[in-house]
Amino acid sequence: MSIVLKIIVQRLGLGVVTLFVVSILIFTAVNMLPGDFAQAILGQGATPEAVASIRRDLGLDQPPVLRYFHWLAGAIQGDLGNSFAQANFASFVGSDSGGNKASVAAQIAPRFWNTMFLAGVTALIAVPFSVLLGILAALYRSSVFDKFTNIFTLSSISSPEFFLAYILILFLAVLNPWLPSLSNIYQGMGFGERLEKTLLPALTLTLVVTAHMMRMTRAAIINLLASPYIEMARLKGTSPMRVIVRHALPNALAPIINVIALNLAYLITGVVVVEVVFVYPGIGQLFVDSVKIRDIPVVQACCLIFAAAYILLNLTADIMSILSNPRLRHPK
Amino acid sequence: MSRLLTMKNVWIEGRSDETWTPIINGIDLHLDKGEVLGLIGESGAGKSTMGLAAMGFCRDGVRISKGSVYFDGIDLLKASAAKKRSLLGKRIAYVAQSAAASFNPAHRIIDQHTEGPVQHSVMSRAQSEQDAIELYAKLRLPDPEQIGFRYPHQVSGGQLQRAMTAMAMSCRPDLIIFDEPTTALDVTTQIEVLASIRDIVDQFGTSAIYITHDLAVVAQMADRIKVLLKGDEVETNDTRAMLSHPKEEYTRSLWAVRHFKRPAKPAVHTSATPVVSVQAISAGYAKVDVLHEVSFDIHEGRTVAVVGESGSGKSTVARCITGLLPPREGVIEFDGIALPLDYRKRTKDQLRQAQMIYQMADTALNPQKTIGEIIGRPVEFYMGLKGRDKRRRVEELLDEIELPADQYFDRLPSELSGGQKQRIGIARALAAEPRFIICDEVTSALDQLVAEGILKLLARLQDELHLSYMFITHDLATVRSIADEVVVMKDGKVVEQGSKTEMFSPPHHPYTDLLLSSVPEMDPDWLSNLLAERGVENIGDAAVKKMK
Numbered sequence: 001m002s003i004v005l006k007i008i009v010q011r012l013g014l015g016v017v018t019l020f021v022v023s024i025l026i027f028t029a030v031n032m033l034p035g036d037f038a039q040a041i042l043g044q045g046a047t048p049e050a051v052a053s054i055r056r057d058l059g060l061d062q063p064p065v066l067r068y069f070h071w072l073a074g075a076i077q078g079d080l081g082n083s084f085a086q087a088n089f090a091s092f093v094g095s096d097s098g099g100n101k102a103s104v105a106a107q108i109a110p111r112f113w114n115t116m117f118l119a120g121v122t123a124l125i126a127v128p129f130s131v132l133l134g135i136l137a138a139l140y141r142s143s144v145f146d147k148f149t150n151i152f153t154l155s156s157i158s159s160p161e162f163f164l165a166y167i168l169i170l171f172l173a174v175l176n177p178w179l180p181s182l183s184n185i186y187q188g189m190g191f192g193e194r195l196e197k198t199l200l201p202a203l204t205l206t207l208v209v210t211a212h213m214m215r216m217t218r219a220a221i222i223n224l225l226a227s228p229y230i231e232m233a234r235l236k237g238t239s240p241m242r243v244i245v246r247h248a249l250p251n252a253l254a255p256i257i258n259v260i261a262l263n264l265a266y267l268i269t270g271v272v273v274v275e276v277v278f279v280y281p282g283i284g285q286l287f288v289d290s291v292k293i294r295d296i297p298v299v300q301a302c303c304l305i306f307a308a309a310y311i312l313l314n315l316t317a318d319i320m321s322i323l324s325n326p327r328l329r330h331p332k
Numbered sequence: 333m334s335r336l337l338t339m340k341n342v343w344i345e346g347r348s349d350e351t352w353t354p355i356i357n358g359i360d361l362h363l364d365k366g367e368v369l370g371l372i373g374e375s376g377a378g379k380s381t382m383g384l385a386a387m388g389f390c391r392d393g394v395r396i397s398k399g400s401v402y403f404d405g406i407d408l409l410k411a412s413a414a415k416k417r418s419l420l421g422k423r424i425a426y427v428a429q430s431a432a433a434s435f436n437p438a439h440r441i442i443d444q445h446t447e448g449p450v451q452h453s454v455m456s457r458a459q460s461e462q463d464a465i466e467l468y469a470k471l472r473l474p475d476p477e478q479i480g481f482r483y484p485h486q487v488s489g490g491q492l493q494r495a496m497t498a499m500a501m502s503c504r505p506d507l508i509i510f511d512e513p514t515t516a517l518d519v520t521t522q523i524e525v526l527a528s529i530r531d532i533v534d535q536f537g538t539s540a541i542y543i544t545h546d547l548a549v550v551a552q553m554a555d556r557i558k559v560l561l562k563g564d565e566v567e568t569n570d571t572r573a574m575l576s577h578p579k580e581e582y583t584r585s586l587w588a589v590r591h592f593k594r595p596a597k598p599a600v601h602t603s604a605t606p607v608v609s610v611q612a613i614s615a616g617y618a619k620v621d622v623l624h625e626v627s628f629d630i631h632e633g634r635t636v637a638v639v640g641e642s643g644s645g646k647s648t649v650a651r652c653i654t655g656l657l658p659p660r661e662g663v664i665e666f667d668g669i670a671l672p673l674d675y676r677k678r679t680k681d682q683l684r685q686a687q688m689i690y691q692m693a694d695t696a697l698n699p700q701k702t703i704g705e706i707i708g709r710p711v712e713f714y715m716g717l718k719g720r721d722k723r724r725r726v727e728e729l730l731d732e733i734e735l736p737a738d739q740y741f742d743r744l745p746s747e748l749s750g751g752q753k754q755r756i757g758i759a760r761a762l763a764a765e766p767r768f769i770i771c772d773e774v775t776s777a778l779d780q781l782v783a784e785g786i787l788k789l790l791a792r793l794q795d796e797l798h799l800s801y802m803f804i805t806h807d808l809a810t811v812r813s814i815a816d817e818v819v820v821m822k823d824g825k826v827v828e829q830g831s832k833t834e835m836f837s838p839p840h841h842p843y844t845d846l847l848l849s850s851v852p853e854m855d856p857d858w859l860s861n862l863l864a865e866r867g868v869e870n871i872g873d874a875a876v877k878k879m880k
Contacts, residue, residue, distance in 0.1 A: 226392070228433040235389060236421035236448045250438035326438055326483045 003328060004319055011318070015311040022307040023075070023300055027068050030296050036060055037084045037294040058084055071300065080104040081297035085290070104301045108283065112305065114185055115282040118205070119267035121198050126206040127213065127260055134217025134256075139244050141222060153211035165204045165277040172200060183280040201278045205271060209263040216259040220252035227251075254321035261317030269306040336506060336539050337363040337386060342399035344381055344390070344563075355381050355394065357563045363507070368533060368540045370554030370571070372547060372586070374779035375750070377560040379543045383509045386541055387424050388416050404506065421448040425500035429512040431492035435484035441492075442480030445499045454503045467498040470535070471528045489642075490521035494528055501532060508533070510542045514549060518641040518806055519850040526552055526852075527863060545779060547586055548852035551575055552859040559583050571856050585781065587854070593813050594791050596833065597634065605668040606631050607768050607800045608653065608686070613662030615652050622648045623659070623824045628817075630768065633794060635801040637815035637832075639808065639847065645824040646804045650770045653802070654688060666768075684714045687761035691773035693753035697745040703730075703756055704741040710763040729759040733789060751782035758789065768800045775810055787814050808851045812836065820844050 038054040039046065055061045059070070074081050082102045133153070137146045156164060173181035183197045221244055224230060233247040272284030283302060290298035322328050344356035356378045363369050371379045381394060388401055388408030401408040403424065408416060420426075425448075428434035436444055446460040455463060461480070468476035471494045484492060493513055500508050513529065514522040530553060533540050542553045550557055550571075557574050559566040559582070567580050578584045606629035615623045623645050630636045638646045651657035653664055655675025664671045666685060672678050690696035697706055707726045711717050717725050727737035733755040745753055754774060761769050771790065775783035791814060793799060805811060811818060811832070818835040820828040820843065828841040840848065849862060 228428055228430060229436040231391070232426065232428055232434040233436070233447075234420075235387065235426040237417040237419065237452060238421075238447065239417065239451075242451075247436050247438075251436070324438075327485050330483050330486060 004322060007322070008315065008319065011315045015315070018311060019304055019307055022303055023072070024068070026300055026303045027296065030291070030294060030299055031064050033294065035294065037296070040293045071297065080301045083107050083298050084295045085293060104297045107298065108286065108301055110187055111281060111283045111286045114280065115268060115284070117194070118198055118201055118271070118280065118282060119264065121195065121202040122205040122267055123264055125202060126209050129206065130210045130213035131217050131256065133210070134214040135221065135244060135249065137214065137218040138221035139240060149214065153214050156207040157211035161204065161208055161273045162277050164207050165274055168200055168204055181278070183278040185281055201274050201280050204274050205267060209266065213259050213263055217256050220255045221248045224248045224251055250324065253324035257317045257320045257324070261313040265310045265313045268309040334365050335362060336365045336404055337361070338402045339386060340400045342385060342401065343397045344378070344385060345395055345397050347393045355563050356385070358399070359565050361386070361558065363539050363541065365506070365539055366537045367556065368542055368554045370550035370557040371541060371543045371560060372545060372550050372557060373560035374545060374781065376562060378563045379560055380511050382560070383511050383541055383543045386509060387420060387426065418452070422452040422454060422503045423505050424507045425503070425505040427496050427500045427508060427510045427513050430516050431496040432484065432489055434496065435492060437484055440481055440483055441487065441495050445480060445502055448499070448502050452503055460502065464498060464502065467501055468495070470532060471498055490517055490525055493517065493525050497529055497532065501536065504536060505538065507539045510540055512544050515544065519808070520641060520846055523850050526859060529553070530859070546852065548854050551854055551856045552852060575854055575856065597816055604631060607667060608802070609665040610649070610653065611663040611665065613652055613659040613664065615648060615657055615659035621824065623652070625662070626826055628819045628826065628829055630800045630802055632800055633798045634816040635794065635803055635814055636817045636819060637803045637805060637811040638819045638821060639805060639811055640821035641806060644821040646821055647772060650688070650772055650802065650804060653770065654686060680714065684764045685766050686768045686770070687764050687766040688770045688772065689757045689761050689774050691777060693750065693757045696757055697753060699745055702742050702744055706756060707759050707763050710760060714764045729763055732762060732793065733759045750778055751785060754778065754786055755789065762793070770802045770804070772804045776805065776807060790814065808848060820847070
């Protein structure tokens with residue numbers, strides 16, 4: 001077990017370093033984009049005075065290095081700063097510039113939980129579905145079922161996400177009004193209703209991620225079928241299904257787990273198109289909007305969340321791969 | 333005795349590319365209850381295919397095209413898949429060549445043992461576990477109560493092979509197919525496994541087909557022997573009759589293989605500087621020490637055989653001499669001059685002088701390169717030859733190893749047989765014009781006839797080019813045929829060294845004695861006599877007595 005513990009500590013340490021590097025990269029990248037928040041929000045007809053005034057209010061007139069360290073100092077203490085956009089609206093309305101309500105954390109939190117909810121529902125459907133399909137495809141390899149599954153999953157991964165989304169809307173919301181086509185989620189909504197509204201985007205995403213996981217499951221299992229221990233199991237009179245589930249699958253887990261982790265990370269970080277189609281208030285839309293208006297604190301926070309998701313999921317995958325290997329679990 | 337298995341006019345084909353090529357050409361086979369049949373032949377003879385066919389089983393890409401297989405009145409070729417599954421494991425069981433590969437690494441040994449009895453409803457899980465422990469005890473596995481609860485990688489190869497025999501016995505089958513069960517084991521371990529297999533087969537009156545390429549082994553195990561050659565039957569006879577009066581020329585040639593012996597060479601001058609001198613080297617990996625103060629000399633034109641069981645440190649010595657694994661302590665001299673221990677610090681000429689030939693010619697040759705390129709590479713790298721000169725040199729080398737250059741120059745390794753690949757490995761080593769070659773188990777993956785050809789080639793090259801060999805092997809027959817001096821290793825130490833004559837004539841170091849006496853002999857009574865001589869009525873105590 002000490003190996004696992006060592007890896008966790010090591011990787012978490014590396015993860016912190018990675019997050020730090022990501023934050024520098026993102027900060028630099030956003031600064032290199034033409035224009036800044038003041039210009040973006042005031043538009044074409046802005047007077048230089050107005051622009052300068054907003055810049056002064058937000059501290060944008062200071063050198064980037066200073067701003068970065070200012071942000072970093074806050075971030076380390078858990079304060080991700082205030083959203084430019086929210087602060088701005090507050091000053092328009094005329095309330096005090098004490099922008100506690102406009103903090104990045106307060107803005108991201110509900111969106112983040114929405115994204116996690118969507119990712120969670122999708123994962124609960126997609127992972128068992130893909131692994132099961134993969135097992136069945138391996139069991140009935142080269143059969144009609146296998147070919148159909150391959151064609152079906154490949155065509156769904158090859159189609160644009162919005163196209164899949166509209167097809168599902170057409171069949172499941174328009175022609176047969178079973179599910180709502182809009183996912184207008186709000187806080188304080190009941191779980192059942194929330195689930196119902198999340199189902200269509202979740203199904204769309206399931207179609208997107210299934211192919212990858214299913215094909216890896218199938219390939220990893222088939223790869224092992226020529227092993228002597230599989231032949232041995234067959235020569236003991238073991239049924240084909242049991243050969244695959246009990247004898248092949250446990251040894252094929254490592255690559256499958258890795259692909260699952262990659263796809264889960266994608267569900268957290270890359271679903272903006274699906275969010276737009278279903279008007280789902282997730283973190284992806286917020287991120288894109290914030291980049292558009294150069295709202296650096298929000299962009300930074302989103303990127304850190306994305307990076308952290310990748311790091312944690314990959315770490316989990318590695319640890320589970322290790323745990324699936326009896327040689328490491330039970331050393332000599 | 334009543335008939336248990338009848339195979340009539342069996343034809344088996346294997347698919348290569350799009351065509352079906354024959355593997356077994358119309359062989360008849362029958363087996364009575366309680367009888368043990370030995371199936372022998374070289375690789376490619378179709379022994380394993382035939383053994384699996386006796387279970388009504390074909391590997392992927394193989395099919396039984398004609399003939400019939402009746403097991404206890406049941407037509408295995410016409411039976412449904414479910415019907416066959418109800419027989420496999422329950423009434424017909426299989427013991428594979430490599431137990432290490434044939435046990436599922438993900439499950440404990442006992443979980444795999446009980447799987448058969450439970451799914452065939454022979455015993456409950458608890459009964460089967462109890463029975464497994466009893467079988468482990470019968471097979472004299474150490475700590476029978478606990479050993480089953482370990483994972484396969486936690487148990488040694490010889491123990492796994494016995495655990496697999498126990499697993500085959502789990503449903504008390506009528507027939508067991510043993511497919512080269514001891515080929516991957518050291519001689520000392522082999523004896524224990526052979527004895528325990530024979531013991532348990534006797535005890536339960538099980539019929540068995542015992543597949544092997546080793547005549548001496550089959551002589552100990554079988555009542556009757558069938559010799560196969562390239563899918564055809566050569567002859568069948570009772571063991572004793574066949575050993576004393578083989579009818580066919582081919583059978584006799586199998587017998588004769590072990591007779592190749594080089595004449596002894598004159599003794600070396602004690603004053604001569606050895607080509608390679610290994611002086612008190614100690615080495616290891618990470619925190620584990622593998623070698624402890626190993627010393628020996630290799631003189632010009634002579635062969636030093638380094639023998640020992642797997643894990644004794646033979647190959648590690650080779651890695652030290654080549655500089656791949658710099659030893660922690662000690663000196664390696666070449667012609668009386670100390671070599672840098674790390675190969676990266678050696679000069680090109682120092683590297684050129686010592687070459688290596690590997691056990692697995694398959695993996696030691698780049699599959700993407702032609703033979704001409706493989707041999708041409710060291711010719712260019714070490715000797716600086718290019719263009720026509722290089723080609724001519726490669727052709728010379730191909731002549732040396734008795735492969736016609738015009739036929740082999742442009743071929744890929746995959747188009748060659750195992751023996752031919754090993755010859756290419758030899759040519760590649762010769763290309764550097766070395767004075768010293770390390771041969772690491774170069775014949776152990778080859779059939780005996782082919783291996784003999786390689787040994788003769790190496791002997792001729794040694795005479796012509798005054799080469800010195802370090803010959804790593806666990807096969808004492810090879811040592812007997814080619815070595816001048818012998819170094820016996822155990823647990824990373826040299827336990828005995830001296831000339832071949834000294835080594836093969838008593839008195840021996842107890843470990844050398846154990847190694848020598850463990851090599852199977854053709855005499856069908858050899859195993860029984862040996863066990864009696866070692867003072868044990870049955871197998872188990874041999875394990876306990878071993879190496880005390």
